[in-house]
Amino acid sequence: MIEIKEDQIASLLKEAIEQLRTEDDRRLVSFTKKIATANPLQFFEAAKHIRENRAFWTSSSQMLWLTGVGTAFEMGADESRFEVIEAAWNKILNEAYIHNPYEVPGTGIVAIGGMSFDPENTQTELWKKFRPSQFRIPEFLLTKYDSSYYLTINVCVRKNDHAKQLAEELRLIEQKLLTERALPDHGLYIQDENEMDSDKWMDIVRRATEEIRKQNVEKIVLARELRLTFNRRADISPVLNNLLKTQPNSYIFAYEIGDDCFVGATPERLVKVEKNKLLSTCLAGTAPRGETKEEDMKISEALLNDEKNRQEHDFVVQMIKRGIKDYCTQVAIPDEPIVRPFKNLQHLYTPVTAQLKDGYTILDIVKQLHPTPALGGSPKEESLAFIREHELLDRGWYGAPIGWMDSSNNGEFAVAIRSALIQKNQASLFAGCGVVKDSDPQSEYEETKIKLLPMLTVLGG
Numbered sequence: 001m002i003e004i005k006e007d008q009i010a011s012l013l014k015e016a017i018e019q020l021r022t023e024d025d026r027r028l029v030s031f032t033k034k035i036a037t038a039n040p041l042q043f044f045e046a047a048k049h050i051r052e053n054r055a056f057w058t059s060s061s062q063m064l065w066l067t068g069v070g071t072a073f074e075m076g077a078d079e080s081r082f083e084v085i086e087a088a089w090n091k092i093l094n095e096a097y098i099h100n101p102y103e104v105p106g107t108g109i110v111a112i113g114g115m116s117f118d119p120e121n122t123q124t125e126l127w128k129k130f131r132p133s134q135f136r137i138p139e140f141l142l143t144k145y146d147s148s149y150y151l152t153i154n155v156c157v158r159k160n161d162h163a164k165q166l167a168e169e170l171r172l173i174e175q176k177l178l179t180e181r182a183l184p185d186h187g188l189y190i191q192d193e194n195e196m197d198s199d200k201w202m203d204i205v206r207r208a209t210e211e212i213r214k215q216n217v218e219k220i221v222l223a224r225e226l227r228l229t230f231n232r233r234a235d236i237s238p239v240l241n242n243l244l245k246t247q248p249n250s251y252i253f254a255y256e257i258g259d260d261c262f263v264g265a266t267p268e269r270l271v272k273v274e275k276n277k278l279l280s281t282c283l284a285g286t287a288p289r290g291e292t293k294e295e296d297m298k299i300s301e302a303l304l305n306d307e308k309n310r311q312e313h314d315f316v317v318q319m320i321k322r323g324i325k326d327y328c329t330q331v332a333i334p335d336e337p338i339v340r341p342f343k344n345l346q347h348l349y350t351p352v353t354a355q356l357k358d359g360y361t362i363l364d365i366v367k368q369l370h371p372t373p374a375l376g377g378s379p380k381e382e383s384l385a386f387i388r389e390h391e392l393l394d395r396g397w398y399g400a401p402i403g404w405m406d407s408s409n410n411g412e413f414a415v416a417i418r419s420a421l422i423q424k425n426q427a428s429l430f431a432g433c434g435v436v437k438d439s440d441p442q443s444e445y446e447e448t449k450i451k452l453l454p455m456l457t458v459l460g461g
């Protein structure tokens with residue numbers, strides 16, 4: 001392990017501060033060091049009383065863990081969200097002072113964030129803290145990659161800052177964050193459940209199938225919300241801990257804004273880029289798990305051969321293929337999906353691999369792909385128009401890309417499903433399903449019920 005002397009950060013800060021001309025000038029200083037070990041969840045918990053705005057991420061393979069604490073720099077956008085974020089990101093990277101001797105994805109300057117499902121839909125009070133697009137470069141970032149641990153400290157300095165004093169303040173916070181502590185007890189139970197009348201929701205599904213039969217649109221994904229009230233304010237770290245224990249092969253994420261926290265365990269990758277290697281995933285088509293191994297196999301076999309589910313799935317494959325074609329070379333997509341089992345259900349799954357062409361970024365791909373027909377429908381505009389008019393729901397960040405990107409053009413975004421917005425002693429859970437011409441409203445309703453389970457069970461349901 002390379003030992004880094006604490007005054008190294010002070011001298012980097014000093015150098016950056018001295019470059020600033022006016023009192024309005026700011027410069028991001030980023031300092032990464034390798035540390036022996038640290039538990040990402042305990043780091044998250046330790047931050048609770050130190051800084052607002054925590055973020056948590058583990059990739060589905062658990063190769064990469066990120067815990068972000070505080071905000072060194074924030075990028076947000078309401079309109080032209082991709083362009084605005086990209087411009088802010090490039091500016092900050094161009095001007096930053098970076099000390100990061102490791103070429104490890106997810107270390108150094110990392111922006112963690114997400115976006116709303118549909119910026120054109122009306123935003124309600126529920127999601128008022130979550131902008132159409134928002135990213136944060138955390139002040140403290142713990143990265144676990146493979147079996148190594150890195151701590152990055154990011155600070156936005158100003159002309160009048162005092163380097164030594166600042167370095168000392170950061171050192172004290174770092175110490176507190178790295179002090180191990182027990183996670184609080186869950187102690188959560190549900191006092192009240194509220195959902196839209198199921199008949200009313202199934203009526204909307206019926207209308208969607210009618211629209212599809214009229215050939216105005218081919219697939220429409222419809223979602224619903226379950227609102228819970230608890231006996232007490234929900235702590236986030238035990239929820240994450242339970243998700244880590246119960247939802248293998250999933251992206252486990254949390255994005256906190258003040259008292260609100262968007263949490264989930266999604267199986268769906270939108271896109272990953274590592275050293276120009278691109279991975280995407282087509283995930284659509286669903287069946288329950290069986291009680292026994294034999295039953296499970298039978299259900300899986302039936303899912304693989306079910307025409308309705310194959311159709312749901314194929315819209316996603318075709319769209320992702322079209323979406324990345326101009327941005328990539330060596331696109332490889334198997335002709336047939338496989339069935340991928342998860343804790344509560346199984347999905348049709350087709351992996352996509354490609355090489356990202358030079359000059360493009362992960363944000364370009366996110367912009368091309370979101371929303372895929374796994375969450376919107378097909379064609380995109382027609383299905384979104386139906387959702388806006390009929391769904392009666394503010395999806396907020398549900399169903400939208402959530403993830404991270406670093407200064408070396410690595411990054412990963414998942415589709416934020418199997419998720420909940422937790423607000424003090426309340427939570428809104430979301431689940432949807434792909435409606436195609438042969439959809440049966442009752443079965444679709446049952447499908448959303450299973451999709452609510454991952455979050456419901458860790459929230460005391």
Ligand SMILES: C=C(O[C@@H]1C=C(C(=O)O)C=C[C@H]1O)C(=O)O
Binds near residue numbers: 431434
């Ligand atoms: C919309 C959701 O999931 C999506 C819809 C699926 C389906 O209808 O078969 C399967 C996986 C996801 O693409 C959700 O979980 O809320």
Ligand SMILES: [Mg+2]
Binds near residue numbers: 284285447
């Ligand atoms: Mg489905």
